[in-house]
Amino acid sequence: MVPYSRISLILGPLLLILVYALIQATAPASLVPILGIVLNILTLLMIFSLFSFNPSIRRFAIPVDMQMWLIPFVAIVPLVIIGFFVDLPIGNSAHIGGLVTGVLYGFYLRNKFPRKTKIISNYFR
DSSP, rough: OOSEEEEEEHHHHHHHHHHHHHHHHHSSSTTTHHHHHHHHHHHHHHHHHHSSSSSHHEEEEEEEEGGGGGGGIIHHHHHHHHHHHSSSOHHHHHHHHHHHHHHHHHHHHHHHHHHHHHHHHHHTO
16 A cells, blocks of 8 residues: 555565575585574574664664565565475465455555545655
């Protein structure tokens, strides 16, 4: 409903998921669980760093500011494509289904409540 509003994509955990998929494919099987635990801890630290008021700590999560409409093309589509070649621990079909459902529902709300969606759109500029 507000596709031009700015939002931060947390790029760090996405990169860690890709690193974990590469580790699974290339590292010895005995190291994969240990490295998985380390990457999970790093992911949690990245997520919790976003709640810090210190900008240098927030940068640990690698936030990238962009418009809302661009997020699916940067975050979901590449993971779906990579998922065809590497087994990722992500429900890509659920993300695509949520994207399609959300877009359709957003169009429905825009048509049903044009005044309210305009107010919301102006609020999030």
